[in-house]
Amino acid sequence: MPQRGSALNFRDFVDELLAVGDAVDIRRPVDPTLEAAAVTRRVYETRSPAPLFGNLTGTEPGFRLLGAPAGLSSRTSGTYGRLAAHFGMARDTTPRELLEKLIAAMHAEPVAPRVVETGPCKEHVLRGDAVDLERFPVPLLHQQDGGRYFGTYGFHVVRTPDGRWTSWSISRSMLHGPTTLVGPAMPQQHLGMIHRMWQEKGEPTPWAMVLGAPPAALAAAGMPLPAEVDEDGYVGALTGSPVEVVRTETNGLHAPANAEIVLEGYISPDETAPEGPMGEYHGHTFTERKPQPVFHVEAVTHRSDPILPICVAGLPPEENHTIWGTMISAAALDQLRADGLPVDLAWCSYEAATCWIVVSIDLRRLAETGMDERRLADAVAGSLFGSHAGWLVPKVILVADDIDITDIDQVVWAMATRYHPGAGEYTYPDAPGIPMVPYLTAEEARSGRGGKAVVSCLLPEHFTGRTHGVPTDFRHAYPAALQRKVLDHWADYGFAAPGRPAR
Ligand SMILES: Cc1cc2nc3c(=O)[nH]c(=O)nc-3n(C[C@H](O)[C@H](O)[C@H](O)COP(=O)(O)O)c2cc1C
Ligand SMILES: [Mn+2]
Structure with missing residues (x-):
């Protein structure tokens, strides 16, 4: 049998x-x-x-x-x-x-x-x-x-x-x-x-x-x-x-x-x-x-x-994103946790074709570490880029843990409203990486180094354990009991099946 x-x-x-x-x-x-x-x-x-x-x-x-x-x-x-x-x-x-x-x-x-x-x-x-x-x-x-x-x-x-x-x-x-x-x-x-x-x-x-x-x-x-x-x-x-x-x-x-x-x-x-x-x-x-x-x-x-x-490879979502991306996410999250970093979750957005991984930072634990942004970015790069999993992904995007990183709409919102051009970007020209990434220069592809970055969508106060507001969305703008009531009665209001919220 x-x-x-x-x-x-x-x-x-x-x-x-x-x-x-x-x-x-x-x-x-x-x-x-x-x-x-x-x-x-x-x-x-x-x-x-x-x-x-x-x-x-x-x-x-x-x-x-x-x-x-x-x-x-x-x-x-x-x-x-x-x-x-x-x-x-x-x-x-x-x-x-x-x-x-x-x-x-x-x-x-x-x-x-x-x-x-x-x-x-x-x-x-x-x-x-x-x-x-x-x-x-x-x-x-x-x-x-x-x-x-x-x-x-x-x-x-x-x-x-x-x-x-x-x-x-x-x-x-x-x-x-x-x-x-x-x-x-x-x-x-x-x-x-x-x-x-x-x-x-x-x-x-x-x-x-x-x-x-x-x-x-x-x-x-x-x-x-x-x-x-x-x-x-x-x-x-x-x-x-x-x-x-x-x-x-x-x-x-x-x-x-x-x-x-x-x-x-x-x-x-x-x-x-x-x-x-x-x-x-x-x-x-x-x-x-x-x-x-x-x-x-x-x-x-x-x-x-x-x-x-x-698998008919190409634009997402296909199996290189859904399977490979998910398996990389798990291995990378395990690596970041093993290195003691204040991370909540890690997720290779399928839409990003396994060319970036988003990492949500546990703000409470971040404040306890006393790290500034440069130290956090360097620590994340140090943990990931040399690892078997991190070799595969050239960009890391850091966001606060009020973002559901498995929802690309929220990641885009964080990048648009929280990434500070010129200040929130850390590059690693010596980091080893998979040479197949399309934007690499001929020299980077030949040497297998560079073209890697950590991009921070963290706000300055995120490092102090404070936030000056919360996202104005369903999850943050209504009491928990009311959220449950709305979800429980979704069909009663006359809507089609809601699906479970992402988290
Ligand atoms: C659908 C799919 C296709 C893949 N194609 C390749 C490929 O052609 N070459 C490659 O090196 N990795 C490819 N990978 C990724 C590797 O399987 C992955 O990096 C894995 O960790 C390699 O196994 P290893 O860690 O035991 O070396 C693919 C993954 C998936 C899900
Ligand atoms: Mn193996």
Whole structure:
């Protein structure tokens, strides 16, 4: 009996979305070349249900694609519902509740995966000459892309040569040939680190890629947990159950037993091929192709009627913002707390394409520290920018804790009315950062340093524990009892379902 539930079984996740109307079973013929992606893009941009494409032209019957697996939903159907379903949480889960759950699991004992004999991912086993990645509906995602992408919502599995650390991580991979993929393995990311260890031994890196993975495992693979932390054990702690895994056919690694598709083989120690361009998480497509490692597929196993999930990267909100951004928020908040900073919450605004993180400051605790703004900004930069999570995000925006940082309208209001041009900005030209940020100079991108800032939307009196007023909004301008009364009677006044307030 395979492991069940939306967090630990992708097929259950899809069925649950269909059951609540947050996915649409599309029977019309759809072309995996651009059309499936165009529909998915439009879904993100209109917050429509996830498209399940079951009739793909030029593809064997049964092979399916799921677009927008963690797109946002309309406000009335639970904005974060699809994201929450990745963790088996209720559709009205708030961002704060989600972050606290992710952080609690970081401090819990890891729960190691359980190896089982077999599972649904072995329903079809193809080896050697039978391997043909082109059998799958590998989508062309944007007309500017340099190729079709197999892996946009799957994770790589690699293990250190000494066997002590197994890494699950998301990184894109482009179809290179019938048995090969090509994609980045950045040296700062754990995939690149472990690949380097094998290269130094002069050996190929044993590798697998899991698509249609248990959603909680996929999210963990997109989380900047520290080096040497096994994502599989984190998923066990997060979900309260060991992830059931099976042995791969060829290379001694493990993959989730109920995954839709598992590719296995090795990363060549020296072979590279041009990859990209691909429309990216920051919402731009650049024109260069870059040489990247080649992944050789020696066996493919898959479920019957397999579903390949796809992320059509670009303008928010897509999975680089909803999944990656949320997982970065949790890791960054944990880091700031561990460094003793007076923070309330941290949130990568999805609208900011994972290029900024907003941090709300606990004003009471801030006043106790006696810090001025420069010291606070330097301390936040010192805590985040050198960390595995903070490397990914170039800008930090500080606001007071009267702002709900998960509400972009309030963040914009704070920036407009509280950020003081010329005084509220601290730059860090030596801080290390991901070189993909669009505005970096050629020199910053080459050196991997600079282009990072802390922007303060704190007012001078916030450092003294005083405020000269409160926001004039529903939450601050009416007594708590009256707020409750208005919410309780919302439908009685004649309005449609209110949804729960954000916090
Ligand atoms: C949908 C999605 C796509 C991603 N694509 C990439 C990618 O192509 N390259 C990359 O380095 N990171 C990518 N990431 C981010 C990494 O998965 C993330 O930084 C993670 O922490 C990496 O794992 P590691 O911390 O174990 O190295 C992506 C994340 C998501 C959610
Ligand atoms: Mn990792």
